Amino acid sequence: MTEIVSRATIRDVARTAGVSVGSVSRALNGGKNVSARVARDVAAAAEKLGYQPDFLARSLRTRTTGMVGCLVSDVANPLYASIVQAAEARLRDAGLLMVVANTANDPARERAMVAAFRSRRLDGILVAPGSDENDRAWRDLAAGGAPVVILDRDVPHLERPPEETQPWPAVLVDHREGARTATRYLIGLGHRRIALLTPGARMRPGRERIAGFRAAFAEADIDPAGAEVCLQESSMDFAQGDALALLQRERRPTAIIALGTRILAGALRAARDLGLAIPADLSVIAVGDTDLAAVHSPAITALRWSLEDVGRAAAELLLQRLRGTGGEGQARALLPVDLVLRDSCGPPASH
Amino acid sequence: MTEIVSRATIRDVARTAGVSVGSVSRALNGGKNVSARVARDVAAAAEKLGYQPDFLARSLRTRTTGMVGCLVSDVANPLYASIVQAAEARLRDAGLLMVVANTANDPARERAMVAAFRSRRLDGILVAPGSDENDRAWRDLAAGGAPVVILDRDVPHLERPPEETQPWPAVLVDHREGARTATRYLIGLGHRRIALLTPGARMRPGRERIAGFRAAFAEADIDPAGAEVCLQESSMDFAQGDALALLQRERRPTAIIALGTRILAGALRAARDLGLAIPADLSVIAVGDTDLAAVHSPAITALRWSLEDVGRAAAELLLQRLRGTGGEGQARALLPVDLVLRDSCGPPASH
């Protein structure tokens, strides 16, 4: 195994095997229309030279790169990291590479990355846009021409090219039903004043949760004023200050539903600082089942959905599109949310 | 802005501007050796046609792809996610895309991804190999020819090509000093039996921590038998079972130092299940400052280093190499580890 100075090309293989370049290509790829002799010689020559095809040249010719892009606000956010991880696993098994970019929910950056993906001719895109109202983003995506799969966002039908009748493929999570289940559970325990701590309603997950939260109050025939929605930025410190103010009020909520890691952490800290015991003084439900929720004392009851399933399903949907074998039926997936009961909820203290 | 059916090529721009292809390329790229008239006409034509250069063709010609690969065991692991995120941010600012791949510490997969990166001619690679002894991995990396930056792993000098005198560029974290500081702190509080819970010593961070841990015992002139190293797989459940056994022993450790999220969580659960109070019955130090450590009650004292700095520094090192402007001095970075004091440590209970 000698050190190869400059890599062997298909031409070298052809010369070594004593056949034409065309034949080498056919032998190595299709396998169709090639005699046993040529196949053998080519394989031997390729092996001898340590030939590895150049994907760039191949891509230029075939107009397919074997790469897909993944656009999320922040791969370091656990809620995205697992999705990215699972999607990458599935795509890799299909022989595709994944390029990832963080957008920090910045529309300009989103546009720039979509353009970069397009210039590089990526075969497809997985994307969770930072805002559902960003028409430019949707237009850019549509203009790219590559198949797109949406991650848990609302997609405007109207923006599709006219000939397309199908909505964009998407993987959605049933946050509405999840929030409704959680709220119903708390109401059933006797709570009448519940606060939902969630980031802005700019995006689908927040909107759906709020809708489910309100729906539970409506169907229980309870004073809807008890359903308090606190919009929060995703910063832990802000959440903590906000939670402090919330829990110090005269008629404070007796239960809270808090999103993810940062907001939940802020709320828990606030409760601890105020000396509120969980669940005696305050019931808590986490949205998203993180290590924090599972290990906290007491363990936190949580809404759980499978991030891995989201990533896997998205990759699967994209692969269907890429292979053209898109049995039109399953253009979108709706994944369930479960309520994992632990020790952080109980009846409200009598007052 | 009409819908463009098939994208405009440089040839279209040339025709529209009434100049040659070569001139268009010069006008758009170099800006050197092009008259004002040509520059203007070309810019106008490109704008009018919505021309966007095809990176594939460009890459084929220039042998540079503007993409770098990032190879880690698992992007969903918070310890890697932030590194990846920060590195991507820096590389994006430099106009590079990042393709990421998870190896699950599987040598075969590592080899496959390195080969894939090479076939796609990625400009460089950031990598945290799953094992420091995997000679094949190092050889493959070296053979690729692209610049490589190592993430917190020991790199064998001997494997370098003979003409290279510099070691591989790498970003390292001073886990040894961190572990020594933490251990010294516990010893100072009076602890004499301390357990270090860490994943295997196959990789640099584990090895360094163990070394620092032992060094602290050695320099304190204390019975070294009290320094107990528990090698753990990175699975929370296993860690919990293991921690349970450890803490139920006759002469159990009075303090533990536990890595990351999963192992720490397992240990905390075990302590909770046994009714051990922290820090009265058991002192705990977390290795890696996670949300869990910060928000736990009581808050957990933790060893902290900046994952963002690791990612940023790695990207910086790689960029230096890519630009050839690698002031040879800073071929590697060693980042510090701090001990963040919280409420989880105290003197051991008298016995």
Next chain:
DNA sequence: CCTGAAAATGGAAACGTTTCCAGTTTAACC
């Protein structure tokens, strides 16, 4: 052995750039 179709093959034309080279225009200087 002949015929025709099917299979296999070599050569060359793409794919869309950048860059080299030779030639032509401009500029500068006396």
Next chain:
DNA sequence: GGTTAAACTGGAAACGTTTCCATTTTCAGG
């Protein structure tokens, strides 16, 4: 204005594949 160097330009050759097309070879069936 003439000479020379510098700046600019067009044409064509890469880069390394795949795929088309026209030949040549193989093979089955009479």
